[in-house]
Amino acid sequence: MTDSSAPPFLPFTRPSIDEATIAEVGDVLRSGWLTGNGPKVQAFEAILSQYFAGRPVRTFNSGTCTMEIALRIAGIGPGDEVITTPNSWVATANVIIEVGATPVFADIDPRSHNIDLKQVAAAVTPRTRAVIPVHMCGLPCDMDALYELSAKHSLRIVEDAAQAIGSSWKDRRIGTFGDLVSFSFQANKNIMTGEGGCLVVNNAAEAALAERYRLQGVSRRGLDGIDVDVLGGKYNMTEIAAAIGLAQMRRLETFNAQRLSLAKHYFHCFGTEFEDELGAELPIADFDQSNWHMFHLVLPDRIERATFMQRMLDLNIGTGFHYAAIHLFTLYRKRGFKPGMFPVAERVGRQIVTLPLFPAMKHSDVERVVAAVKTILRS
Numbered sequence: 001m002t003d004s005s006a007p008p009f010l011p012f013t014r015p016s017i018d019e020a021t022i023a024e025v026g027d028v029l030r031s032g033w034l035t036g037n038g039p040k041v042q043a044f045e046a047i048l049s050q051y052f053a054g055r056p057v058r059t060f061n062s063g064t065c066t067m068e069i070a071l072r073i074a075g076i077g078p079g080d081e082v083i084t085t086p087n088s089w090v091a092t093a094n095v096i097i098e099v100g101a102t103p104v105f106a107d108i109d110p111r112s113h114n115i116d117l118k119q120v121a122a123a124v125t126p127r128t129r130a131v132i133p134v135h136m137c138g139l140p141c142d143m144d145a146l147y148e149l150s151a152k153h154s155l156r157i158v159e160d161a162a163q164a165i166g167s168s169w170k171d172r173r174i175g176t177f178g179d180l181v182s183f184s185f186q187a188n189k190n191i192m193t194g195e196g197g198c199l200v201v202n203n204a205a206e207a208a209l210a211e212r213y214r215l216q217g218v219s220r221r222g223l224d225g226i227d228v229d230v231l232g233g234k235y236n237m238t239e240i241a242a243a244i245g246l247a248q249m250r251r252l253e254t255f256n257a258q259r260l261s262l263a264k265h266y267f268h269c270f271g272t273e274f275e276d277e278l279g280a281e282l283p284i285a286d287f288d289q290s291n292w293h294m295f296h297l298v299l300p301d302r303i304e305r306a307t308f309m310q311r312m313l314d315l316n317i318g319t320g321f322h323y324a325a326i327h328l329f330t331l332y333r334k335r336g337f338k339p340g341m342f343p344v345a346e347r348v349g350r351q352i353v354t355l356p357l358f359p360a361m362k363h364s365d366v367e368r369v370v371a372a373v374k375t376i377l378r379s
């Protein structure tokens with residue numbers, strides 16, 4: 001059924017791609033140099049390194065393999081425990097299994113939805129080697145507490161900053177400090193390359209190792225010297241993706257400013273009575289540090305999320321859910337995880353919903369979404 005008077009469909013996210021980007025991708029295709037550590041990949045890495053205060057940066061073909069390679073660089077493998085959050089995209093935990101280590105979960109904070117560092121401390125054992133915190137929706141974890149904990153127990157940190165490009169902690173940009181910091185350029189992220197990711201590392205040796213892990217473990221010398229000393233995969237970024245990334249980097253600040261303005265408008269439109277009146281929870285109103293990758297609500301238990309999502313769809317508004325609790329997936333239940341182990345992540349995983357937020361949205365779109373949410377929750 002189509003209703004000609006219905007407002008156009010509003011997706012929960014959409015990348016912003018301008019004509020200049022399309023032209024630059026065309027130039028790459030015409031050049032014939034499509035992959036193989038070419039000029040676009042090198043330029044993109046140089047720009048990223050500059051953005052992250054001169055720290056070395058290497059690119060990859062997904063945020064997932066970026067984190068997997070970070071764990072390999074940190075020397076994590078069989079017999080090692082890695083503590084992470086049960087409320088993230090499943091990639092965050094899958095990479096731990098992928099390198100042969102054991103995932104250990106610590107529940108999330110009910111307000112920030114970031115991993116609860118007190119529970120991380122309680123989960124540390126003599127086999128714990130690393131922690132993978134997630135800056136959920138771009139809201140930074142408590143970096144002071146995180147790196148104190150890592151120093152105290154000699155733990156490596158792989159920050160899953162997939163959603164956090166442009167976020168900061170106490171005026172320091174995420175990625176410019178800390179240990180290994182992983183970003184994603186998947187199409188939904190604040191800047192994107194279609195698929196892609198990058199890792200900020202600590203030194204030239206780690207950067208060289210990252211390059212070997214991303215391409216079959218190969219290192220070259222002279223015109224025909226070649227050796228393989230580690231088991232690498234096929235994880236390099238293409239020139240096409242890097243061209244998109246270079247164009248997106250030019251617009252990152254504008255994108256994030258637009259997101260911030262829309263997030264502020266969401267809070268303005270929901271108003272101070274919203275939580276008390278309707279029992280739904282708004283995110284933390286962090287207008288200084290978050291890059292507003294997503295705007296979520298936690299719905300009250302009286303409405304099923306699928307019902308809410310359907311009613312929004314009936315009003316031509318797309319929503320998402322980020323994320324279901326990882327430990328309740330079959331793969332993880334087979335490893336012994338059970339319902340009730342991480343109650344906050346379970347409730348958030350069941351009732352969280354992502355509202356539309358992307359740079360090309362208008363303030364009037366925000367008003368439309370808020371009106372729809374209030375109507376549905378009041379009915």
Ligand SMILES: *Cc1c(COP(=O)(O)O)cnc(C)c1O
Nearest residue numbers: 062063064089091162184185186
């Ligand atoms: C997007 C995302 C990833 C994975 O990135 P891909 O580029 O899709 O592989 C990992 N963790 C979080 C929190 C993400 O949002």
